[in-house]
Amino acid sequence: MSETTPILSVRGISKSFPGVKALAGVDFNLYQGEVHALMGENGAGKSTLIKLLTGVYERDQGQIFLEGKEIRPHSPNHAQEMGISTVYQEVNLVPTLSVAENIFLGRQPLRFGAIQWQKMKTGAEAALQRLNLNLDVKQQLSSYSIAVQQMVAIARALDISAKILILDEPTSSLDSNEVAQLFKVVRKLKKDGLGIIFVTHFLDQVYEISDRITVLRNGQLVGEFETGALPRIELIKKMIGREFEAFNAQDDKRESSAEIDKKQFMKVERLSKKGAVVPFDLSLHIGEVLGLAGLLGSGRTEIARLLFGIDKADHGRIFLDNRQVAFFSPRKAIAFGFGFCPEDRKTSGIIEELSVKENIILALQAKKGWLHTISRKTQEEIAATYIRTLNIATPNADQKVKNLSGGNQQKAIVARWLASNPRFLILDEPTRGIDIGAKAEIQKLILSLSNEGMSILFISSELNEVTRCAHRVVVLRDRRKITELTADQIDEQVIMHTIAEG
């Protein structure tokens, strides 16, 4: 198929945001009648590339060719008119209107200015027929499952005009039956000669449906591969980006692992939440660093959220200090001595407009209750202590947090939870997007905290970090706990093989 010219061709495209180079000189080719998977971990540049193609962002450099002609999409509508349609994870349709209306909204057939409902109905049925779907198009969209809603979105996109269909993580909220249903449609469209870009985190699905794979990492193109010729383990290596060079990881942790207090701190049994994680068991000892390894979307963050009580589990039991806890919420978790540094510090951690000091004090204040004031002097002392111990680079404690660099913001959040003196700290990707030096410091901090008896759940996409810090590693794939590795088994290669083969 590579003999023909590509229907869509991207040459050396670049995009920068303040402080970040999101894409640097990336090439991408899509041919007619192929499903092309776009793979990469968080921050790899997938969504930036999609947004450039669909006109959400404008590129800094590079060219995009559609059927050999250069295009410059400046809005999603513009891209759509040219034939580039996107279906997102969240269905962007109006749930309260009928299926037929959703397909024709904004372009209803008119006669003398009046909408022709009958014509709309037959038109909608024809559009769905193209996907081999028979629906009662007069029903409200929300009466159908998410999978069907997504297919209605595809039908709308195709009916407007489509040469290229971008499926941006369409399967994230579907169960396996619905995925099968969606894939049937995708195969049909492929046969009809559409070019389909498929973004997902699910390896199984990539191997099930895609013809070729383009891997991005840190805004760079890693390569373009035939799916059949790329073993899973190779794909994972390319996404995570570490060849098996020898590295001096095993230095600082092991001596402490022997003297771990074997007393159990927390145990969960058969904890699960539909659409987030399948039932899993987990135990955590005092002074232990438990690593969660797995690709993005494998259920790492979901487990952290369940443990901290942000999401309610559907089933399962939680024990703390060997006593069962009936109801769990973040408030209760904090009372038990939990701390949680969330993955996305911008949206769910840092309060940008507050000062460094105020951000650090926050958790302690919440723990004490809002009626108990912390004197200004104590506040300043606490802030000063953590700014010093964590090396937070800030001119003074009253600086607004938004003026700090990413790594220092991260440290401020860690400081926030340390100040509340937790027994158990959940760190979800604490080192994402910060520089090497800060990474090393945070890793050192994790180890010294665990030596002092703090239990830590450490989540990271960077396997070398996990292997370096964790006493025990739980490996996840596709929202399932696959295995638990201890002591000598903790090795990047072992983890990668486990993720690949399950």
Added chain:
Amino acid sequence: MKIKIDRKYIPVIATFLVALLLYCGVGIRYPGFMTFRVFVNFFIDNAYLGIAAIGMTFVILSGGIDLSVGSMVAFTGVLTAFLIEKQGLHPLMAIVISLGCGSLIGYVMGCLIHYFKSAPFIVTLTGMFFCRGLANLISLESIPIYNPVFKSFVRLAVELPGRIKIPAIVFIFLLVFIAAIYIAHFTKFGRNVYALGGSSQSALLMGLPVGRTRIAVYALSGFLSALAGVVFTMYTSAGYGLSGLGMEMEAIASVVIGGTLLTGGVGYVAGTLVGVLIQAIIQTFITFDGTLSSWWTKIAIGLLLLIFILLQRFISQASRISKPTETVNI
């Protein structure tokens, strides 16, 4: 054959049943109630409320709210009376100016809501104070209208056998009603209003003219409120700055009782008409009874509202249970 009722029709059907039940119930108690004359009176006495409520229906369908309605009725009523009686303008001219003012104020509120992303509640609350202030600025006293041309408008009526007169305001009301149904169901604008209320984010991504639609909705509501003001002036033959106090709430009640979801996107203009009629029936019942305080109307409306809001909650919950795959993004 099994009759399948679409879930979205349940509130409207419930409204209709309640109206029928009330009507028959009161009719059995007071034999004079179920006459055509009383029925026509429902429309005469509530034409202004009905017109304003239809404007409100569009606003609520779009996911917003308009609190300026009552004050707008007072303002445009006083303005019409003032222009005719004190300025000596031709009544038609006065009416056109009033309608223009109402539309303009609605348009400006819509712009504020859209361009400054302000909450409709606050913006229209501002409009409410503004209009009420203007109304009382024009005149603190009620302005009676003696103008013969205007009087002849008021007296325009179709006479039916049995000496039942149907005055012009009833026809205005019915005309607005029919036009509103057409707009809501057979124009792109109408469907965009539904889409906007159903999910403004999706509407935007589907390339619908979200801004234009939102502004037009408030302008339309302003226009219809102004028309309600003119109709009210015809009904009372006077303009008064304190009229229409709290009327926006009655309009909202009519819309909600009529089965339109306060969250937007779901509802029917026809439901609003029935909602208005339910209020009319209760009011007339209390007049027929003669011993009850007229404030019982408010209590009854309050209870009905409560029931309907619970019903809506129940329906939307039931529909959520039937699709467990729905995800919540935090």
